[in-house]
Amino acid sequence: MSTDLESLLALQADDVVIHGLQERLAALEPRIKELDVRKQRTLDAIARTTTAVGAEEKKQAWLRDKLAEHKQLIERNQAQMDAVTNMKQATAAVAQMEQARKIVAGEESDLLAINRRLEELRGVLANQNNELAGVGAEQEAARAEVAGQRVEINAELDVAKAKRGQAATHVPDGLRAKYDRIRSGKKRTEAVFAMSGMSCGNCDTAIPMQRRHVMNNTGAIDLCEACGVLMYFPG
Numbered sequence: 001m002s003t004d005l006e007s008l009l010a011l012q013a014d015d016v017v018i019h020g021l022q023e024r025l026a027a028l029e030p031r032i033k034e035l036d037v038r039k040q041r042t043l044d045a046i047a048r049t050t051t052a053v054g055a056e057e058k059k060q061a062w063l064r065d066k067l068a069e070h071k072q073l074i075e076r077n078q079a080q081m082d083a084v085t086n087m088k089q090a091t092a093a094v095a096q097m098e099q100a101r102k103i104v105a106g107e108e109s110d111l112l113a114i115n116r117r118l119e120e121l122r123g124v125l126a127n128q129n130n131e132l133a134g135v136g137a138e139q140e141a142a143r144a145e146v147a148g149q150r151v152e153i154n155a156e157l158d159v160a161k162a163k164r165g166q167a168a169t170h171v172p173d174g175l176r177a178k179y180d181r182i183r184s185g186k187k188r189t190e191a192v193f194a195m196s197g198m199s200c201g202n203c204d205t206a207i208p209m210q211r212r213h214v215m216n217n218t219g220a221i222d223l224c225e226a227c228g229v230l231m232y233f234p235g
């Protein structure tokens with residue numbers, strides 16, 4: 001193996017390490033983001049439940065007023081009934097009374113239903129507030145952990161980059177420029193591939209015998225015309 005190739009492969013190995021560290025850094029973000037999303041979802045749910053509780057409380061207050069009003073009406077009817085003097089008045093008073101009692105019974109059952117709903121909603125709200133507290137605690141722990149990991153990875157990254165800088169000085173300028181161009185242009189982690197049999201180790205396109213011979217005999221690093229990576233003859 002030629003020294004240029006060895007140096008180039010060493011440089012690529014360092015770049016692969018750097019790429020791995022950068023991916024680990026990027027992978028830390030979604031965890032924080034996911035917790036932010038969960039927190040927002042919980043806050044939205046709390047806002048919705050709070051609105052629902054408010055609406056039910058308003059209905060409850062309104063119904064209580066109506067109920068008090070109608071109970072008073074029944075009391076007044078009762079007083080009127082005591083004062084009736086003939087059959088016709090008595091019949092009318094009884095009918096009125098029955099009607100008022102029916103209304104009151106309906107309102108009482110509505111009020112019971114509202115009370116039950118309110119109890120349910122307040123239970124839901126309590127659970128949602130617990131969830132929020134849980135997410136908050138989780139978020140704090142995750143942030144601290146992620147911050148620690150970030151510091152660790154960045155330290156490794158500094159070391160890896162220094163090592164890469166050193167490795168780069170061993171690769172001839174022209175070859176290094178070509179290598180860098182392939183990596184950045186095609187946004188690839190690796191730009192140098194060993195040939196696989198008679199084909200490019202990356203895209204599997206067969207390489208003409210003439211070129212294979214040259215690479216085999218001189219240790220030359222050649223460009224794959226199909227996928228644009230650098231190839232070398234292994235062994």
Ligand SMILES: [Zn+2]
Pocket residue numbers: 200201202203204205224225226227228229
């Ligand atoms: Zn190829």
